[in-house]
Amino acid sequence: MNALNSLMDGFGTALTPLNLLWAALGVLLGTAIGVLPGIGPAMAVALLLPVTYGLDPVAAFIMFAGIYYGAMFGGSTTSILLNTPGESAAVVAAMEGNPMAKSGRGAQALAAAAIGHFAGGMIGTILLVALAPTVADLAVDIGAPDYFAIMVLAFIAVTSVLGSSRIRGLASLLIGLTIGLVGLDQMTGQQRLTFGSLQLADGVDVVIVAVGLFAIGEALWVAAHLRRAAAEPIPVGLPWLGRADVKRTWKSWLRGPFIGFPFGAIPAGGAEIPTFLSYVTEKRLSKNKDEWGKGAIEGVAGPESAASASAAGTLVSMLTLGLPTTAVAAVMLAAFQQYGIQPGPLLFEREPELVWGLIASLFVGMVLLLALNLPLAPVWAKLLRIPRPYLYAGIMFFAAVGAYAVGGEVVDLVILLIIGLVGFGMRRYGLPILPAVIGVILGPNAEQQLRRALQISDGSVTGLVNTPFAVTVYAVIVLLLAWPLLKRLVIRGRPRADA
Amino acid sequence: MTTRTGSSPAPDPTPAPAAERRSWLRDHSELGVCVLLLALGVLVLTDALTMDVDITQRGPVGPRTVPIVVGMGLLVIAALLAVDVLRGGRGEAEGGEDIDLSEPADWRTVLLLSGIFLGAAVLIEPVGFPVAGALLFWGAAFALGSRRSDRDPLIAAVLSLITYIVFDKLLGVPLPGGPLMGVL
Missing domain, CATH: 1.10.246 (Serum Albumin; Chain A, Domain 1)
Incomplete structure (x- = not known):
């Protein structure tokens, strides 16, 4: 088995003492920052980007893997103990987890979540090892029109699957595409939207866009609506599970990944849909239906496991196709680009040490996550009491560090603030953030593929649909676009529900 | 068509006149987003159309094409969003752990x-x-x-x-x- 050999080499990379240290540091930082209220995994990864600037790529991505999983776990801790999830993937964790914590079973809820993350992450990463090289092999042959089709699919999926309003999703995407246009045209060197400024000729760095939209935008938005009395977290002891609980939850842990993984791999919003699907499945299969809504432990275990596996699924499309399906993957893709590495089918051939080191460190990170987070849970719970002025002042502070570290230029800080104000406005008027980030990251790439495809076909539009792969992808897009129309036909006549 | 006639046939009953006025203002303020999108669209289109591409054009699709598509898209979306707002559609302000939307913005x-x-x-x-x-x-x-x-x-x-x-x-x-x- 080729993949197994490569994975063994990967473990050789991941298990060096220094890389183990980076993985442990990533898990700890990721969990700590993910636990902080108001900070989701995407903001956590964006804020921690500058920490890795001085590292070599392998160490940086090993640390990222830890941050990603840690931040996701941290988010569910917040949901369970505070019941006010700021991040959509953690909503489901609050539905059963918070009632459990309220009735004094917080320790069990946290344990079910932690082991769920472990199980989901393990199974998800095994599926990643099994599938990713195959997908990469298949994808090696795909050409410019296929890439363009995939990117259009990503654009359509993030704007129409997520959020309540397609128009607002599209508006957000177009804002992102516009930011992506700034700078020199990659193929001709033509200046676009630079207004003669030298600084803008380099384009707006993706990291600044991500930090601006996720961190500054969020801090300003919270500042405008800061809750006078912060919600009180429920105190919790060491997580543990009794025999009866394990008996109830082990099947849920194992079922979750098979719901989460496929959804992570497609551009359908990451963990949001699979956690909900897992919740519904567990509820249907549960023998203790009367407990649901009052703290059923399966309702924590299944969705958490699904969430963790969806993160692994996300990495399949990100590493093999260069296609980010979630905000975190989008930020990680930006990090790859920072190192001049282009994720895609060739990544497995060109950077085997990096890819397999990263994948092996996912396994390592998962073990560390479980080993560190079970004993540290009471400490994490204390983080929830941080005074809010310090929390959001800290976010602004580290956002400034991150943006300045990109290029050491003051103008970047000004651009960061402007993009942050845009993010503020987007939150105020219900424009989703993710389409804008995807637009900035994939926009320039999509344009290049489009132009390459049309160059090959000498300007004929048929050059975009001349492969079976591209046609299939466009068929999926049409289906995605038509689906709400079909649904609307069914429910037409009912009064429109406003926000 | 004015915003007033646009918002009045909305089916949902309004609890108090003050709340109605505030929500009308909120509807109204989202039109500002349309204006910004429109301005952005015009900016992108102006930049694309004033571009000097004769020398640099390589292949059938030059550096202008995508900006023109994006610019047009912005204009169309600005119009669609305006229609949506006038019909009573409203963007849902984002909630969160530390966010209290019941009070006006500070x-x-x-x-x-x-x-x-x-x-x-x-x-x-x-x-x-x-x-x-x-x-x-x-x-x-x-x-x-x-x-x-x-x-x-x-x-x-x-x-x-x-x-x-x-x-x-x-x-x-x-x-x-x-x-x-x-x-x-």
């Missing part, structure tokens, strides 16, 4: 924070990161309502100094030390 804090951030950006090069960063943290915490004049500046100074040392010395990410670090 613009003073937002402006103050933006000002403090800009100030820190201007200061970072002349006075160095440790000082500018500490001022940023302290100022932001103050703007957000923290009034512990003993604890706040201390936390700000320690955080800023540790960050500077960790990034500049340990992680190899250069940050300007400023005159203070020159003395130490």
Whole structure:
């Protein structure tokens, strides 16, 4: 088995003492920052980007893997103990987890979540090892029109699957595409939207866009609506599970990944849909239906496991196709680009040490996550009491560090603030953030593929649909676009529900 | 068609006239987003159309095509969003752990924070990161309502100094030390 050999080499990379240290540091930082209220995994990864600037790529991505999983776990801790999830993937964790914590079973809820993350992450990463090289092999042959089709699919999926309003999703995407246009045209060197400024000729760095939209935008938005009395977290002891609980939850842990993984791999919003699907499945299969809504432990275990596996699924499309399906993957893709590495089918051939080191460190990170987070849970719970002025002042502070570290230029800080104000406005008027980030990251790439495809076909539009792969992808897009129309036909006549 | 006639046939019953007026204003304010999208679209299109591409054009699709498509898209979306808003559609403000949407937006804090951030950006090069960063943290915490004049500046100074040392010395990410670090 080729993949197994490569994975063994990967473990050789991941298990060096220094890389183990980076993985442990990533898990700890990721969990700590993910636990902080108001900070989701995407903001956590964006804020921690500058920490890795001085590292070599392998160490940086090993640390990222830890941050990603840690931040996701941290988010569910917040949901369970505070019941006010700021991040959509953690909503489901609050539905059963918070009632459990309220009735004094917080320790069990946290344990079910932690082991769920472990199980989901393990199974998800095994599926990643099994599938990713195959997908990469298949994808090696795909050409410019296929890439363009995939990117259009990503654009359509993030704007129409997520959020309540397609128009607002599209508006957000177009804002992102516009930011992506700034700078020199990659193929001709033509200046676009630079207004003669030298600084803008380099384009707006993706990291600044991500930090601006996720961190500054969020801090300003919270500042405008800061809750006078912060919600009180429920105190919790060491997580543990009794025999009866394990008996109830082990099947849920194992079922979750098979719901989460496929959804992570497609551009359908990451963990949001699979956690909900897992919740519904567990509820249907549960023998203790009367407990649901009052703290059923399966309702924590299944969705958490699904969430963790969806993160692994996300990495399949990100590493093999260069296609980010979630905000975190989008930020990680930006990090790859920072190192001049282009994720895609060739990544497995060109950077085997990096890819397999990263994948092996996912396994390592998962073990560390479980080993560190079970004993540290009471400490994490204390983080929830941080005074809010310090929390959001800290976010602004580290956002400034991150943006300045990109290029050491003051103008970047000004651009960061402007993009942050845009993010503020987007939150105020219900424009989703993710389409804008995807637009900035994939926009320039999509344009290049489009132009390459049309160059090959000498300007004929048929050059975009001349492969079976591209046609299939466009068929999926049409289906995605038509689906709400079909649904609307069914429910037409009912009064429109406003926000 | 005016906004007034657009919002009146909305089927949902309004509880109080004051709330109705406020929600009308909110409907109205979202049209500002349409205006911004429209302006952005015009900007992108102007830039694309005034581009001098004769020499650089290579292949059937030049550097102009995509900006023109994006610009047109912005104009179309601005129009569609305007129609949606006039019909009573409203963007849902984002909720969150520390967000209380029941009270009106606190613009003073937002402006103050933006000002403090800009100030820190201007200061970072002349006075160095440790000082500018500490001022940023302290100022932001103050703007957000923290009034512990003993604890706040201390936390700000320690955080800023540790960050500077960790990034500049340990992680190899250069940050300007400023005159203070020159003395130490």
